Amino acid sequence: MSADRLRRPGAAVPAPRVAERTLGNGVHLVVSRLATTPLVHAHLAVPLDVAALGEGPAALADLAAVELLAAALVEHPAAHRLEERGGTVSVTRRRRLLVLTVSAHREDLDVVAATLGALLTRPWAGDPRPAALAACRTFSALVQSQPAAGSLATLWRRVYEEVPVALFPAAPPAAFAGAVPDPAAVRAGRTGPRGAHVVVVGDLHEEATLDAFAGALSGWADERDPAVPAPVPAVPVVRPTGHLDREVAGRSATHLRWAAPAPGPEDPAAPVAALVLGGNFSSRLNVVVREELGLAYRTAAFLHEHGDRSVLLVEADVTSTRVGEAHDRIGGLLARYAEHGPRPEELRAALAYTGGRYATTLASQSGRAACLLSYLTTGLGLDAIATLPQRLSALTVEDLRAVAARWHPDRSWSVAVGHAVHPHQHQHQHQHQHQQEVLA
Structure with a gap:
């Protein structure tokens, strides 16, 4: 088919139907029914309280603490319990967001909601730091070994006089050489419900799903200092011309x-x-x-x-x-x-x-x-x-x-x-x- 005959997109694709609710602690819930498979997928995006995710050694330490938290959450007992039922749990940092993703069978919808609530509020059964530290060091070494990561880092150094660490795909190995912070303290000081979004899509009933996640997340308290300013955007600097x-x-x-x-x-x-x-x-x-x-x-x-x-x-x-x-x-x-x-x-x-x-x-x-x-x-x-x-x-x-x-x-x-x-x-x-x- 020639390009001249290709149709331009129009209004034929309907927007997805969603149901929304904002909890008293600030969490924004969005639910959309799509019964293509008997599964539910839940994403929770938490804005990180990372005023220090700017530049310099303090920012690197802060970045390492956040990545250790992400690795520790995967070792949480609630994550293990869901995985034993065939579900999956992943936690990643996307620049200045911490994103928790949980998927499971539709019959485990309440378990999915409870898992997210436990990951954000409940203590660990043991000390997750050894496993989390090993995972972070392995991932950091893997990223450092990739040529594409090196060339991107070089480009950012060209653009910025000092690269904001939020742009790093992973903290460098040296950032994990010092004392390992307590994940519970990092979770309390760096995350909170204010500004968090939860999206749930799957074979579900919208109101019942909103109720389940509201029950699991309403008790999530914000312990962060509201006076901490937002990070100041990094400004590109003038560089000499040339390649x-x-x-x-x-x-x-x-x-x-x-x-x-x-x-x-x-x-x-x-x-x-x-x-x-x-x-x-x-x-x-x-x-x-x-x-x-x-x-x-x-x-x-x-x-x-x-x-x-x-x-x-x-x-x-x-x-x-x-x-x-x-x-x-x-x-x-x-x-x-x-x-x-x-x-x-x-x-x-x-x-x-x-x-x-x-x-x-x-x-x-x-x-x-x-x-x-x-x-x-x-x-x-x-x-x-x-x-x-x-x-x-x-x-x-x-x-x-x-x-x-x-x-x-x-x-x-x-x-x-x-x-x-x-x-x-x-x-x-x-x-x-x-x-x-x-x-x-």
Whole structure:
């Protein structure tokens, strides 16, 4: 089917029906019935009281304490009891959020609610610190060993004078070398019901589910200091122009990364523009850089949210002998996209793809739960889900060009991290002007 015949998404995809309740302690409950499988999925997002998750040694210690708490919660007796019944429990830090995810059979709905309540309020049966510390050290070492994590860290150091630790995928191993804090004290001092969202999706009855989770979470008290100020957003600094090179011995490939300013999540043009640029196999980056020129074995472009601003990340994994050529080609592609925007057929194809993803995501239990939670934690609100198809249909080529104009190489940072990367390999580099307003 040609791109001209692809339908634009419209109002045919209904927004999910939800039931809501806000508890006296501030917890916001959202429930949506979707009986595709006999399961229930519950997500709880807790804003971390992490004014210290800014910069420096104190911030690293705070980050390590939060990650130890996440690992300790998985060792909680309530988590073990649910797993013995066939359920699953996971706890992750997503920048400045602690996200607890619990899934189980629909007949265990009350157990799911009780599990979340116990994880947030009940003591551990023993000392979870040895197991939690071992898990954190293992995960930290794994992250540190990944080339992609290293290149992203290098890029953030290019953007920020001192990188906010909330951007770290994991605390570095050295952060776990000192005294191990008590998880119960960290839980009391760093988490609380104020601003927390709970999303439950599955084969359920909405009012009964609201009652079950209200009963389990109403006793969750907030012990945090309400006077603690919110973290101050980190501000990019002016850097010297040019391309940053860094050699890492023992790697045959080089990671090229760009960071460029992007609108916030309220603008539907931004994710569609990123999709056209590098979001799938038919995107410009993949077709030109990977398939036509053979310069990279992986390319991608996507929006990265990190709490205080939005950034477009562009990635390419290239052979180290062709770094300069790949850098110039991608820079030229970004410049043309910034100046001219997408072609009409690219916009139509991207809108059809986005509309299809929207429909399939909301049609699955786990996808709907993740979508609802994302709209809540980014501040968009659930009403934005209902209007998304119409807002997508209204997008024009000029809307995407206006977004892409912010991604011009002259308004971006770029780094190359890999084996045998030297400045003389870049013979025709675009000189980037790293301006103060880049991520404003």
